[in-house]
Amino acid sequence: MSATASDAAFVEFERVQKSYDGENLVVKDLNLSMPQGEFLTMLGPSGSGKTTCLMMLAGFETATHGEIRLDGVSINNIPPHKRGIGMVFQNYALFPHMTVGENLAFPLEVRKMGKSDRDEKVRRALDMVQMGAFAGRRPAQLSGGQQQRIALARALVFQPELVLMDEPLGALDKQLRETLQFEITNLAHELGITVVYVTHDQTEALTMSDRVAVFDDGRIQQLAPPDELYEAPQNSFVAQFIGENNTLEGVVKEIKGDTCIVQLDSGDIIDAKPVNVATVGERTRVSIRPERVEFDKNRLSPYAHTLKATVKEFIYMGDIFRTRLSVAGTEDFVIKSRNAPDQTRLTPGREIEIGWLPQDCRALDA
């Protein structure tokens, strides 16, 4: 969380539901609270309800049930133009019949700001995104990245406290996307604005946000800072969705505090950390990050359970090695190891033993 964040909730969703057709809920019982100055990302596959949430916050969709509060005031019945929320759209939505300068002046004009103030603010906003020289151009004369910078400047020029971004970088190429990710987070923190950012790109979510809300099936599956989300997924959806992940299925045999023993369907016994399993005999899906799997016996605890594995494929990826193994009945168990001078390069066909620290292997819901 950024330094300017205060603990008082700035944006609040309380038991919000949304249905378009009266039969299916697109958003089911959403509760979310954001302090001021936070950069929160809504991440999820398409159709998970994240964009609907954003639109409800912006005022373009009305909540079927529940309350949305901004700075403690319910905004359910406030029309979008009175909410004072800045918004950046995926397709930029720059008005094609106006110049860049006119686009930026538009929100100031409708706020009846004088011309000299307006020009000053437009100039400052353009400088902020390093587009000062482009005020006289038409949006169509700009590249995608430039357009998105202008769109960002336009959403910020009237100094909103809350800015919503709906997959703003989705249409840009990778390199530009990375530059802009960096610029957007910097700007947000410099200006101290609260940002709700929607994306389906997990890297973007992890690198930019203070907190990430992972959406699926109309619910927030987990709301946590990026490191926690990656390292400690709360359920198997989050574990699958964020980063690469190995899953093994089995039954809980024994729970001892923060470790447990899981018997896999192949009969092998492994160590794990119980996350949302409570009783012995429950079916579980354990999840291990590829980079947390160890095949060097010296680095494992002497009492750790290990699994026999056969190397199937070795892929050289430059900074890392990616090795596919056959383990406990699955053929696509992946491990990643850093390309270091002392690193072993596994050859296909080789038999090894793998293991991990119990806290890296999370026993999740089946």
Place this chain on the structure above:
Amino acid sequence: MTDTSTQPSGPVLAADGTPLKRSLNRALRRQKIRALMLIAPLLLFILITFIWPIAQMLFRSVENQIVSDVLPSTVASLADWDGAEGTTPGDETFYALTQDLMAAVVRKDHTRLGSRLNYETTGISSLFRKSGRKVDDMGEVYTDQFVGLDDAWEDPATWVALMADLRWVAAQSEWDGEGDEPAFRLNADAANALPKTAAAYQTFATTIQIEDNDSPTEEEPWNTVYLALYADLSADASTQVDGAQSELIATAAAEVGSFETEDLRASFVDIDEDWDTHDTWSTIKTYSPDLTNGYFLNAVDLQKTPDGSEWRPENEQIYIELFWRTLLMSFAITASCILLGYPVAWLLANLPMRSANILMILVLLPFWTSLLVRTSAWKVLLQDQGVINSLLVWIGVIADDNRLALINNATGTIIAMTHILLPFMILPLYSVMKTIPPTYLRAAKSLGATNWTAFWRVYFPQSVPGIGAGSILVFILAIGYYITPEIVGGTKGVFISNRIAYHISSSLNWGLAAALGSILLALVLLFYWLYDKIVGIDNVKLGG
């Protein structure tokens, strides 16, 4: 490295050393030719059925050859008449008129000319028809006297010997009677000695050959030829010709001084007093050039006079008012199409697919019904005892004796034509609106604009190209519309096109119709140009 990089200053060369431009042209030529061949059928079709007839029609608005074709020598002799008020041309002109009219009657051209000149001055049509019936008696008195002098004058052979070129005589005698007789050729000597006679005889010979398939060798000349002979001989009593007819001419030349004469002017005035009026002659003189601006002057309520143009009498001025009305009503129709069509197009572009499709069918429905049916339906709806009036009376909005006049006036035309042309506004508007993403409106609202501001500042400017395209379509269609104003327009709601149709099919004054049409075309082009200046033609989009 290729040549091109070592010689940066010269023209860029292709690999084989030819200039790149030329080899590119050569490479593209085949494509261009193929493209041209592909559109050739359409191009030809349009040329033949569209551009050529239009050009023809436009040409009719200035074409006026009929006067000089039918009355060539009259027109020539009228050049000497100054056309002063209250005067009529001299006897020379009446002589020329006699000659011309005789040939015209045989060719049956004089009634056509009469109708043509009747557009300009009423009464000329009957004047020509009446005169045509009597013109063959003119100059008979001379025929009788020449024949009285010598029976040879009655013999076609005498005339052929006197007038014909020897080569023609030879060709004629060799002619086997199959096909056309060789065209008559005048003897140069005769033409020198007896110019008027020669001219009259040439006209006579050519005309009977063409019109009646008769031969000059068998036909006695018209009285007008004797009239011409008298004119020649009386002008110069010492006239001589060589050859066998010298005796005959010499005798006649000696005798013409004592001939009984006929006053041609008196004969014409005797047929119709209008020949003695300045109006008749000044009309003929005014319309004698091959090209005239008379039709155009008529089309803007002016009339052509020998010294320029002047306004028609107040009660005959109709066209300028009609043009104005056509323009104003077309604007009104375009405006009401925008007002009614814009919301519909907006709905079409923004409703969910299913509802939009149904709405689209409703919009297109008028296209699937006959124009006549639709217009007639409006007649049923709008008339005095029609559905709308009866409904209004029934709900008590208007009194029974005070029914609204919704038809046979401008209101009726505007209502019916707005309905008929509405799809032409909705469709381009729709296709443009379809391309405006809804996020623009959302963006505007998120930036603090009210619904109205968002619409007016962001959506509307982007839909202007659609309005432009729709307006041009509707306006151009409206300005030339014919059927609907004809049926529901009465007298106060008709357009200029109804007048054009009248001149094409009823009054048969095609020249005036063409002039009106040309002005209409010019007006449309003018408005197109204005539109381009004000809105810019790049701003017209029919979609995408």
